Amino acid sequence: MRVVTPxxxxxxTGSKYLGVLVAxxxxxxxxxxxxxxxxEDPTLGNPDEVREKLTTIAIxxxxxxxxxxxxIHRRRPDEL
Known part of the structure; x- marks a missing residue:
C-alpha cells in the first residue's frame, strides 16, 4: 500500500487543505x-481484478x- 501524505x-497546491480538497x-x-x-457495460466490473482506490489515484x-x-473566488453577500 502506498502512502501519500497531505x-x-x-x-x-500551496497548502495541505487545498491539496486534500482538490483530490x-x-x-x-x-x-x-x-x-x-x-x-453502459456491466461486464467491465471484474470482481477478481484488484483496482487502485480512487482516492489514492486522485491524491x-x-x-x-x-x-x-x-x-473560483466567491464574493460574500454584504448583508444576509
Whole structure:
C-alpha cells in the first residue's frame, strides 16, 4: 500500500487543505466516470481484478502535479 501524505500534495497546491480538497473533488469525478462506464457495460466490473482506490489515484495525481484545477473566488453577500 502506498502512502501519500497531505504535505506531499501541498507541493503543487500551496497548502495541505487545498491539496486534500482538490483530490477529494477528483475522486468524486473519477467515481462518477467509473459508475457511468459500469452502467453502459456491466461486464467491465471484474470482481477478481484488484483496482487502485480512487482516492489514492486522485491524491497521487495531485502530488505529481498532474491535476489541473482552478479556484473560483466567491464574493460574500454584504448583508444576509
Amino acid at each position: 504535505g506531499q500534495a501541498a507541493r503543487h 477529494a473533488k477528483m475522486a468524486r469525478n473519477l467515481n462518477e466516470l467509473r459508475r457511468n462506464e459500469l452502467l 497521487e495525481q495531485v502530488r505529481d502535479g498532474k491535476a489541473a484545477y482552478h479556484l
